[in-house]
Amino acid sequence: MIKQKFVLAIALYSAMLAASATAAEPLGSKWSDVTKLPDFFTGNWQSNTSFLDSSSNVPLTPQALAYIAQYKPVEDIPFAGPNCKTPGMPIIQRLGSPLKFFYEPGMIAIYIENSSMTRFIKLNGKHSARPNPTFLGESIGHFEGDTLVVDSVGFDDTLLQYGDLPGRGSGPFVLPPDAIFGPHGPNLRMVERIRLLDPDTLEDRLTIYDDTVWKGPYEANSGRTFKRNRGENGWPHEWVCNAAETLIYDPSQGKTIEEDPAEVLKRLQQKENH
Amino acid sequence: MNVHGSTRLLSLSAVLVLAAAAFPVSAHHSAAPFDMSKSISIQGTVERWLWANPHSWLYVRVEKADGSQEVWGFEAGSTGMLARGGWNAADMKPGDKVTVTAAPERTGNHIGLLNKIQLADGRVLNAGFGAPPPGAIPPPGAVPPPPGAANSAPAPR
Numbered sequence: 001m002i003k004q005k006f007v008l009a010i011a012l013y014s015a016m017l018a019a020s021a022t023a024a025e026p027l028g029s030k031w032s033d034v035t036k037l038p039d040f041f042t043g044n045w046q047s048n049t050s051f052l053d054s055s056s057n058v059p060l061t062p063q064a065l066a067y068i069a070q071y072k073p074v075e076d077i078p079f080a081g082p083n084c085k086t087p088g089m090p091i092i093q094r095l096g097s098p099l100k101f102f103y104e105p106g107m108i109a110i111y112i113e114n115s116s117m118t119r120f121i122k123l124n125g126k127h128s129a130r131p132n133p134t135f136l137g138e139s140i141g142h143f144e145g146d147t148l149v150v151d152s153v154g155f156d157d158t159l160l161q162y163g164d165l166p167g168r169g170s171g172p173f174v175l176p177p178d179a180i181f182g183p184h185g186p187n188l189r190m191v192e193r194i195r196l197l198d199p200d201t202l203e204d205r206l207t208i209y210d211d212t213v214w215k216g217p218y219e220a221n222s223g224r225t226f227k228r229n230r231g232e233n234g235w236p237h238e239w240v241c242n243a244a245e246t247l248i249y250d251p252s253q254g255k256t257i258e259e260d261p262a263e264v265l266k267r268l269q270q271k272e273n274h
Numbered sequence: 275m276n277v278h279g280s281t282r283l284l285s286l287s288a289v290l291v292l293a294a295a296a297f298p299v300s301a302h303h304s305a306a307p308f309d310m311s312k313s314i315s316i317q318g319t320v321e322r323w324l325w326a327n328p329h330s331w332l333y334v335r336v337e338k339a340d341g342s343q344e345v346w347g348f349e350a351g352s353t354g355m356l357a358r359g360g361w362n363a364a365d366m367k368p369g370d371k372v373t374v375t376a377a378p379e380r381t382g383n384h385i386g387l388l389n390k391i392q393l394a395d396g397r398v399l400n401a402g403f404g405a406p407p408p409g410a411i412p413p414p415g416a417v418p419p420p421p422g423a424a425n426s427a428p429a430p431r
Contacts (some may be wrong), residue, residue: 038295082330097354113354114328229358237354243326246347261347261384265321265333 017117027143028123038146039194044113045099045202045226051094051163052179053220064162065211067182071165076184084241086115088135088158090190090206090220098229100236108141108148116239121150128154137190147195153188160184161220185212200228210221309385314388316333316346321369325350325363332366332388348376348388350356361399370394 027033034041060068086092093099099115109120121141131138131154138154159181189209197203206257208214228234246264247257296302318336330350337343353363366372371394376386390400 007297097352114352185392233358237326237357239352239354241327243329243331244332245323246326246329247323258379258381258383258385260345261333262345264331268322268324268333 001253004167013187026124028103028106028108030105033105037103037143038148039199040101040108040148040194040196041103041200043228043230044100044236046229047094047096047224048227049094049122049221049224051091056214056218056220058218059215060162061215064182068084068162068165070178071180071182084115086117086135088156089119089137090208091159092117092136093204094224097239098136098236099226100234103220111236112237113236115241121148127151147193147226150190150194152190152192155184155188158184158208160188160208161212180211187211200230202226203229214264215246286329287325307379307381307385309380310377310387313375313389314378314386315373315375317371318346318371320366320368320372323363323366325353325356330356332374332391333371334372344384346374346384346386348374349384350388359399365393365399366391422428 003132027036038268087095092112093110095114100111100113102109102111106123108121108123110121111117112119117136119136119139121139123141123143125140127138127140133154133156135156135158137152139150139152141148141150143149160183162180162182164179187210191207191209193203193205195203203223206220208218208220209219222232248270315335316336318334320332321335322331322333324331324333329393330353332350334346334348335343336346350361351359373392374386374388375390379385381404390398392398
């Protein structure tokens with residue numbers, strides 16, 4: 001009888017240890033987990049949806065409405081600037097060059113070819129007590145089934161799209177929907193749900209929480225999608241902003257100046273000769 | 275000089291117009307200065323093929339009928355996107371004779387958004403800047419790309 005109780009106790013203890021070990025090692029903790037993860041990693045992902053948000057029904061705060069009331073349509077996209085300064089999240093992921101995912105235990109990294117930046121998503125971890133501001137944010141991720149859920153905080157001066165002003169634009173560089181971009185608040189938080197819709201389509205659903213801009217959670221479009229490039233086209237490329245001579249950005253006017261190409265060519269040739 | 279302007283909305287131009295609304299074609303400045311409903315064709319001599327980011331640029335010298343010369347600048351894609359489209363930094367060198375098809379700048383400056391180029395060796399490279407990404411979902415009402423929209427021959431490697 002005593003022996004039976006002892007065996008039972010050992011079995012229970014072992015089961016508790018096993019459960020404890022499982023709970024301590026969620027998906028994304030081991031090298032072998034890569035075989036259990038959805039294949040975000042083969043090739044790269046090319047955005048095939050607009051980088052602009054569609055209209056939203058989420059009410060804006062009085063602060064955001066006041067910003068829009070005094071908003072002057074821009075002469076160029078608002079994140080244009082000298083030295084190709086990155087627009088940061090969320091726009092940078094949606095621009096014309098693809099994303100490439102990498103994995104190691106405890107981390108998924110996303111190489112964003114446009115700007116040659118890399119996001120580092122800490123898996124199954126916690127946010128820092130005082131995250132320093134960055135253009136991609138501090139990102140913590142975990143898997144819910146086949147969906148990678150990424151929670152990001154700690155943003156530098158990235159811009160959010162408040163809405164559109166159709167027809168109000170006047171400058172030659174104004175985008176078709178005359179999108180209004182504005183600053184974010186101190187508690188900006190972005191939550192992404194990333195999953196495969198099919199083997200070659202990745203969806204990234206983004207919800208933005210910023211109580212200085214919207215009165216509730218703001219979901220941008222119904223979900224942006226990316227198409228997988230495989231083989232040679234799936235290989236990442238370097239992206240260095242090295243054509244600063246071709247376009248002059250004038251901060252005082254807030255716009256890019258299109259110079260006479262003959263002058264630009266002369267400048268390029270002078271540079272080569274030195 | 276050989277400049278042919280056309281206001282006819284070519285099927286390719288239509289795709290590019292819609293693509294411009296739906297897809298980002300520029301990383302750090304807008305493509306809005308270009309009139310995507312127009313297409314110009316320019317023959318000239320390559321002065322500089324700048325393989326660069328955020329956009330590559332092609333500078334071409336054209337000789338006008340009266341003997342004077344103009345320099346045109348054509349904006350193309352980022353290096354990675356061009357490479358995926360079969361382009362190469364060695365595709366052009368100064369002195370090459372080329373024919374460029376582009377969307378002109380609205381203000382009449384000698385600047386265009388490069389859509390297609392016929393190289394000195396006869397090869398044709400397409401959609402250097404405004405091409406929708408591979409697998410793109412066409413916007414509602416988009417006209418399918420014309421036959422031969424893909425590059426006519428891969429660049430030799």
